[in-house]
Amino acid sequence: MTPGDFxxxxxxxxxxxxxxxxxxxxxNFGIRLKEEKRALLEGRLHKRLRVLGIRTxxxxxxxxxxxxxxxxxxxxxxxLISTNKxxxxxxxxxxxxxxxxxxPELSMRSLNIWSAACSTGEEPYxxxxxxxxxxxxxxxxxxxxxxxxxxxxxxxxxxxxxAVYTEKVIEPVPPEFRLRFLMKNKDPNSDLYRVVPEMRAKxxxxxxxxxxxxxxxxxxxxxxxxxxxxxxFDADEKEKIVNKLCDHLIxxxxxxxxxxxxxxxxxxxxxxxxxxxYVKEN
Ligand SMILES: C[S@@+](CC[C@H](N)C(=O)[O-])C[C@H]1O[C@@H](n2cnc3c(N)ncnc32)[C@H](O)[C@@H]1O
Numbered sequence: 001m002t003p004g005d006f007x008x009x010x011x012x013x014x015x016x017x018x019x020x021x022x023x024x025x026x027x028n029f030g031i032r033l034k035e036e037k038r039a040l041l042e043g044r045l046h047k048r049l050r051v052l053g054i055r056t057x058x059x060x061x062x063x064x065x066x067x068x069x070x071x072x073x074x075x076x077x078x079x080l081i082s083t084n085k086x087x088x089x090x091x092x093x094x095x096x097x098x099x100x101x102x103x104p105e106l107s108m109r110s111l112n113i114w115s116a117a118c119s120t121g122e123e124p125y126x127x128x129x130x131x132x133x134x135x136x137x138x139x140x141x142x143x144x145x146x147x148x149x150x151x152x153x154x155x156x157x158x159x160x161x162x163a164v165y166t167e168k169v170i171e172p173v174p175p176e177f178r179l180r181f182l183m184k185n186k187d188p189n190s191d192l193y194r195v196v197p198e199m200r201a202k203x204x205x206x207x208x209x210x211x212x213x214x215x216x217x218x219x220x221x222x223x224x225x226x227x228x229x230x231x232x233f234d235a236d237e238k239e240k241i242v243n244k245l246c247d248h249l250i251x252x253x254x255x256x257x258x259x260x261x262x263x264x265x266x267x268x269x270x271x272x273x274x275x276x277x278y279v280k281e282n
Contacts, residue, residue, distance in 0.1 A: 017057035030211045031232045079155040086119040089172040111145040112219045117229030118149035121160025128202045150208035163195035228258035239266040
């Protein structure tokens, strides 16, 4: 047995630990981790145990559920287990639809768009770039727009707020958009880019847990993007989340979901107009 094996055997997750953690995560964050995901959970928490100087998952559970642990550990736990995969211009047909159908049909002079489950910011900044470019191309100077970007992961929200991305991450941004909306770090050896201040000012990042009873959002939205997050929730919860999001969407407003998500068979005020694109009805 090597020292590495010894350490692993010390931190093996038991059925009881796995059930306690998965139940807690589902009840509080809505994310359903099936038993098959135990290895993933274990992998993501290993490092945390080391940081805390804890050797078993039982001790970790005891700490998490203690008064002390409950103060800040849920946030850390969520940051560790959330899957933040995202991209600039991900599922680009949605941004093309925004540019070609939604923006030309706007009747009002102000526009609110919500990127719900915005992860590290690539989605809301893609929306901002799409709207800003549309306004320039069409010589429109009097449309005010704001983008609300919410997520449960505070580490993802911080990254979005910082708006600094590597060259690899900005690859999907078209060259003319890069020139206009991204600034390269002055250090010639750096591969980092930052979203320009004008675009950063258009996006407000805020914490929001889909499991909250109601969403504390004042604005009425014309468009909601809720993509690639609903897949983690069970059908009942998904339906509740979509209804809570729709409470903040105007009648006739648009709702986008990810390519592998369906809102089929749900009691929601949305009508499918194209695959993954819905419009709100009364
Ligand atoms: C895979 S990312 C999707 C990002 C982006 N919408 C996209 O399509 O590229 C899923 C996001 O959902 C967020 N999320 C998971 N559970 C959540 C919850 N209960 N409330 C709010 N956001 C949640 C995660 O933190 C993560 O950033």
